[in-house]
Amino acid sequence: MADNDSEATSNQILNAMEGRVQAYPDPHFLGLRIEPADLPGLLLYLRDQAGMNYLANLTATDLKEEFELTYHLYAIPDNGLKMAVKTRVPRDGAQVPSVITLYPTADWQEREVFDLMGIRFIGHPNLVRVLLPDEYEGHPLRKDFKKEG
């Protein structure tokens, strides 16, 4: 992937999103940072205008003061671009719009983030735990999770 290509693409995206998205440096990915409310709009643009039709990975990290969600996007067939979209939410009442209508693969991946990290996804039709029992209390991947016993 030539640096010119990714820079050109990056500028295109920044223009299209009218300043709501910022680029961040990353050695391997075209990094984009956005607010949670604008996330579906950005992913819609990336899927339909930039050809990024494959959401490979959707995950969250506990940064102690807040949570950070990361979305890794590629294109099938491969077009040489790889993008990482990040968004941050505060710890209390952490919630993000679901992207399941854009990428059906987000279904269980969002359920897993809800199950283990406790972030709610607004608009997900079936936001229940996927790996832990339904009656389990707590979200183990949080840094302040204490195991009983």
Place this chain on the structure above:
Amino acid sequence: MVLIKSPPPAGNDDDVHQLARHNIIVTTLEKLWDWGRARSFWPLNYGCNCCPIELLAASGARYDISRYGYEVFRASPRQADLLLIAGPISLKMAPVVKRVYEQMPSPKWVLAMGNCATSGGPFRDGYSIYPGADALFKVDIYIPGCPPRPEALFHGLLELKKKVEQGDY
């Protein structure tokens, strides 16, 4: 004329013992059943994770579990008498294993295969694994290993066979 003494009548204690030792088996029905059970465990088709893959290899042609008589894996717990807990027991799996164990008719035995079933294994300090199958059941035999080789599994099964033969359960 000399009177020939007739031989002593049969019914001498030594003779009876000799006869019994070589031609008659005196036992109890329980001992007979235990002898049969020990040579034909019917394991339940149960496994989570890497250990059942070695169990599968043990039932393949190279290691051949059927030379011991244990190849009849049953899918239904109603027909099985050996619960081989191969792999870790997670929070979600625990009620399932307990229910399956209760559905098995007696006499039944539990064999913990692998480090996860013995003590929680490498995942012991996680939040979702029981620290061993004995947190839920009375385990008869523990087979350590991660995963235990098929030969180790056979060693464990033969130890269980000795236990059952002696009625120690």
Place this chain on the structure above:
Amino acid sequence: MFKTDRYIINIGPQHPSTHGGLHVEAVMDGEEVVDVMVHLGYVHRSVEKIAESRTYPQFIPYAARLDYMATNLPAWGYVGAVEKLTGVAVPERAQYIRVIMGELSRIASHMMFVGSLAIDLAATTGLLYCLRDRERIMDMFEMTSGQRLLSAYMRIGGVSHDLPEEFFPAIRSFLADVPRMLDEYNGLITGNEILQARCSGIGVLDPETAIAYGVTGPNLRASGIGYDLRRADLYGFYDRFDFEVAVAQKGDCLARLLVRLEEIQQSAKIIGQALEQMPEGEILGKVPKVLKPEKGREVYHRIESAKGELGYYLVSDGTEKPARLHVRAPSFINLMVLPVISRGGKLQDIIANIATLDPVLGESDR
């Protein structure tokens, strides 16, 4: 006059199939499947949380226990991610050895796939043939790493031991036998009338749905999309080998079987070339005693595992333990498509669909 009702048939998690603890509820309207609910988590071992209390090298055995059918591949993915994060360089000989071990793992996984597909469709003999051939690969793993199944052979910066003398005749005779093995599988399993009836036209996955659901690996390639990470996202010298990416068009269960059989052949081809090209040299690069990647650095490294795209997302906080490790498990994502391909089919087709999607529950539940 007559009223029909739907009923739910429960399959698993204790079930005579070797896929581990998969729990599926089939909603039936008579003979037809209306919907399928998939429940996971029966093999959830909290691997991602455990990773936060292990140093980077200490996690390698856990990576091997993710996809235990092909253990060298997830371990390779993990050490590759750490090497990307820390900049550790891998010597050439070690890269070739990794390719050989990785492709052997892929062959072992696909052989187990063929065998377990056979036994799931009640053709028990097929499993015995595949297990017999897989034992030779287990022998080779034992020769090199000391462990049959869960060989923690990969290290950050290379591999743990060089290939011993007795490895080379063993692998050459194995490669020479691969055509004969594939002939046996095709004759016994693929060409079997019953298997054809139970797999042909069953569980069709169309390419758009596959991409939308994030399906990767042989399942995607069986639907006509030739996306293989060994070409699309280069790693491990795969550009030095001449091999074909196996693609089928129909997207049904039979296509998923045929793609994997072809991949066994292609993997054998790659191993042959790797053996020829492999130079002498070091097997472990320069690695600091304690690995402390720069704070705030993160990486997402993905490889073509036997099941699809296996990705590792690592975030460093400057200490010797990762702040976050997330495993993008192909089996977790691939299983999402099970309800889609099973609706409208029959109950027995669910079994064929599960078997041909080839999930490994250790990876999908982590």
